[in-house]
Each structure stands twice: as C-alpha cells, then as structure tokens.
Amino acid sequence: MIPLNYFLILSIILFALGAIAFFIKRDLITQFMSIEIMFNAANLAFLTFAKSFTSLDGQIIVFFVITVAAAEAAVGLAIILLIYRQKKSIRTEDINSMKG
Amino acid sequence: MCMGGLFALLEAPFIAAVQIIIYAGAIMILFIFVVMMINLRKGMEPEKKRWTKVFAVVVAIVLIVELVLTTKGALEPISSVASETLGNPTDLGRLLFSKYLYPFEITSILIIAALVGAIVLVKKRDTE
Numbered sequence: 035m036i037p038l039n040y041f042l043i044l045s046i047i048l049f050a051l052g053a054i055a056f057f058i059k060r061d062l063i064t065q066f067m068s069i070e071i072m073f074n075a076a077n078l079a080f081l082t083f084a085k086s087f088t089s090l091d092g093q094i095i096v097f098f099v100i101t102v103a104a105a106e107a108a109v110g111l112a113i114i115l116l117i118y119r120q121k122k123s124i125r126t127e128d129i130n131s132m133k134g
Numbered sequence: 135m136c137m138g139g140l141f142a143l144l145e146a147p148f149i150a151a152v153q154i155i156i157y158a159g160a161i162m163i164l165f166i167f168v169v170m171m172i173n174l175r176k177g178m179e180p181e182k183k184r185w186t187k188v189f190a191v192v193v194a195i196v197l198i199v200e201l202v203l204t205t206k207g208a209l210e211p212i213s214s215v216a217s218e219t220l221g222n223p224t225d226l227g228r229l230l231f232s233k234y235l236y237p238f239e240i241t242s243i244l245i246i247a248a249l250v251g252a253i254v255l256v257k258k259r260d261t262e
Contacts, residue, residue, distance in 0.1 A: 070161065105244055112255040115256055
C-alpha cells in the first residue's frame with residue numbers, strides 16, 4: 035500500500051508545476067492546459083483526504099470539480115477561438131486592448 | 135491522463151472512470167480541435183524575458199514550502215482500516231441524489247449554460 039503522504043506530495047508538486055507553467059508560458063492554450071493540471075492536483079488532494087478520513091464527500095466534490103472543469107474547458111476554448119479570429123494570435127502579449 | 139490510475143489506487147473507481155472518460159472523450163478532443171483550427175504555422179518564438187521565469191520559480195518554491203508546511207499534520211487520522219466500500223458507486227450515487235441533490239442539479243444547469251454559451255460565442259455572426 036502506497037502511503038497517502040506520497041499522493042499529497044505529488045499533488046503539491048503538480049500544483050506548483052501548473053502554476054509555473056501558467057506564469058512562464060505565453061500562449062493561451064498552454065496556459066489553459068496548466069489550469070487543467072492544477073485542477074487535477076486539487077482533485078488528487080481531495081481524493082487523498084477522502085481516503086484518509088474514509089468519507090465519500092471528497093469524491094462527490096471531485097465529481098463536481100470534473101464537471102465544472104469540462105464546462106470551463108468548453109467555454110474557455112470557445113473564447114480562445116474567438117480571440118484568435120479577432121487578433122490572429124493567441125499570445126497573451128497581443129491581447130492588450132479591451133473592447134477590441 | 136494517468137491521474138485516473140492514481141484515483142483508482144485511492145479506492146475511487148467511479149471517479150477514476152469518470153476522469154478517464156471526460157478527459158479522453160471531452161477535454162482532449164476539444165483541445166485537439168482548437169489546435170487544429172488555430173493552425174499555428176510559424177510556431178512560437180522562444181520566451182525572451184528571464185525575470186518572469188525566475189519570478190515564477192521563486193513563487194512556486196514558496197508555494198511548495200507553504201503547502202507542505204500546511205498539510206504536514208493534516209493526514210494524522212489515517213484510518214488504515216480496510217474499508218472495501220469506500221468508493222462504491224452505489225453509495226456514491228445514493229449520496230449524490232440525496233445529500234448533494236441541489237449541487238447536482240445546479241451543475242446540470244451549469245453544463246447547459248456552458249454548452250449554449252460556447253455555441254453562441256463561436257457562431258459566426260454574418261448579419262451584424
């Protein structure tokens with residue numbers, strides 16, 4: 035049996051990697067993927083604590099998080115497509131005007 | 135994607151299945167479609183600014199240290215009692231439709247809103 039601390043440490047490292055990728059990368063799709071990585075890290079932490087406390091509530095919350103992540107992916111990718119149509123670019127430096 | 139395997143290790147087979155289905159079936163397909171439509175020919179030039187990298191690494195190290203310090207004592211009540219019925223999909227569904235009924239319905243409304251919103255956003259407006 036793998037100790038539960040390892041799962042927690044893995045989730046912390048995954049979250050930090052997602053944050054690093056979000057700050058370093060400059061195109062919208064990679065930033066979006068790093069957001070998904072951070073979602074997964076949070077899910078892993080939720081499941082670890084659910085196992086630790088032998089409670090089902092954590093798994094329910096993970097279910098809701100996955101649902102919201104799917105909805106967010108749909109809307110976010112639609113927005114990325116729209117930005118690409120307007121600006122012909124998905125770099126974040128090029129998106130510097132509101133009401134464009 | 136291999137998070138699904140980890141979830142299965144944590145006695146959550148239903149969540150593992152949902153994760154694999156949604157990530158393989160929905161989110162990856164969406165990403166692939168968008169990458170196909172965006173069609174970057176020239177590729178990204180490498181990043182020039184050094185200080186953002188340094189700043190991000192520093193922030194991440196601080197984040198890791200802080201999270202480790204926070205969660206160090208959190209896993210104390212590890213119940214090593216082997217509970218075979220922890221991730222049982224039957225119990226999960228029963229809980230989902232009794233205690234968490236309102237959040238469940240709210241997420242269904244959210245899914246519909248996201249669907250309609252995505253379609254409306256991407257639709258070409260030819261007649262302004």
